[in-house]
Amino acid sequence: MSMTTTEYSGGARSTRAAEAPVRWTTRWETSLDAAEHDAITALLAHSYASTTTVFTHGHSWAGARPELRLLGHHRGEVVAHAAVIRRFLRAPEHDTSILVGDVGLVAVHPDRQGLGLGGALMDTVATTLHRLGLPYGFLTCGRKVRDFYRRCGWQPLSEHALRSIGIDLALEDHRHNGMLLPVLRAAEDWPSGPIERNGQEI
Numbered sequence: 001m002s003m004t005t006t007e008y009s010g011g012a013r014s015t016r017a018a019e020a021p022v023r024w025t026t027r028w029e030t031s032l033d034a035a036e037h038d039a040i041t042a043l044l045a046h047s048y049a050s051t052t053t054v055f056t057h058g059h060s061w062a063g064a065r066p067e068l069r070l071l072g073h074h075r076g077e078v079v080a081h082a083a084v085i086r087r088f089l090r091a092p093e094h095d096t097s098i099l100v101g102d103v104g105l106v107a108v109h110p111d112r113q114g115l116g117l118g119g120a121l122m123d124t125v126a127t128t129l130h131r132l133g134l135p136y137g138f139l140t141c142g143r144k145v146r147d148f149y150r151r152c153g154w155q156p157l158s159e160h161a162l163r164s165i166g167i168d169l170a171l172e173d174h175r176h177n178g179m180l181l182p183v184l185r186a187a188e189d190w191p192s193g194p195i196e197r198n199g200q201e202i
């Protein structure tokens with residue numbers, strides 16, 4: 001799948017978002033230049049101002065470095081962003097691994113929140129995971145935004161304890177903060193029991 005320069009309009013989910021002339025692009029990590037990293041960093045610094053200060057000097061990621069970015073542009077500014085990295089999560093009780101598109105750095109510029117842009121962004125995420133041929137999307141989030149993702153079709157993995165490495169590199173265990181998007185496989189096929197993300201949160 002070649003997506004280096006692919007552009008496409010966001011999903012038709014939100015008529016409010018459709019009113020705004022937001023242009024969506026999908027970019028592989030190594031195709032981004034310094035100015036683009038700066039534009040992404042500026043958005044993330046605004047959107048995550050209350051929770052993290054890592055987004056400085058073109059450092060447009062927080063934990064694991066993404067491999068793919070989904071960008072919403074408006075009049076030359078990046079106003080929406082999500083990132084994806086493909087990885088295998090381990091289900092230790094079944095001695096098996098599951099391929100997921102691990103999603104993070106989901107952000108809409110504060111001036112544009114509440115207008116449907118986040119929903120359009122997550123539609124673009126779902127479309128991209130499908131185009132990548134992935135069985136599932138996966139993400140971790142705090143309770144405050146769980147309902148946002150629920151509205152976008154994601155399901156809480158509340159019964160599945162997650163072991164992961166946080167942005168601060170600390171080992172996090174027995175968390176129940178995972179969310180699942182069935183893409184090419186059904187939610188019913190997701191293995192029961194704990195999940196290990198043997199890598200850092202994106």
Ligand SMILES: CC(C)(COP(=O)(O)OP(=O)(O)OC[C@H]1O[C@@H](n2cnc3c(N)ncnc32)[C@H](O)[C@@H]1OP(=O)(O)O)[C@@H](O)C(=O)NCCC(=O)NCCS
Nearest residue numbers: 047106107108113114115116117118119141145147148151
């Ligand atoms: C979370 C975020 C991406 C949502 O973007 P947004 O453009 O405001 O979302 P939308 O306007 O498209 O909202 C879509 C739906 O989710 C709901 N929603 C939005 N934010 C929500 C929240 N924090 N909690 C619960 N529901 C929320 C909206 O009410 C809307 O519901 P509706 O379809 O019934 O009308 C945005 O608030 C943001 O960037 N926040 C800061 C960064 C962040 O916390 N990212 C997530 C980290 S895991």
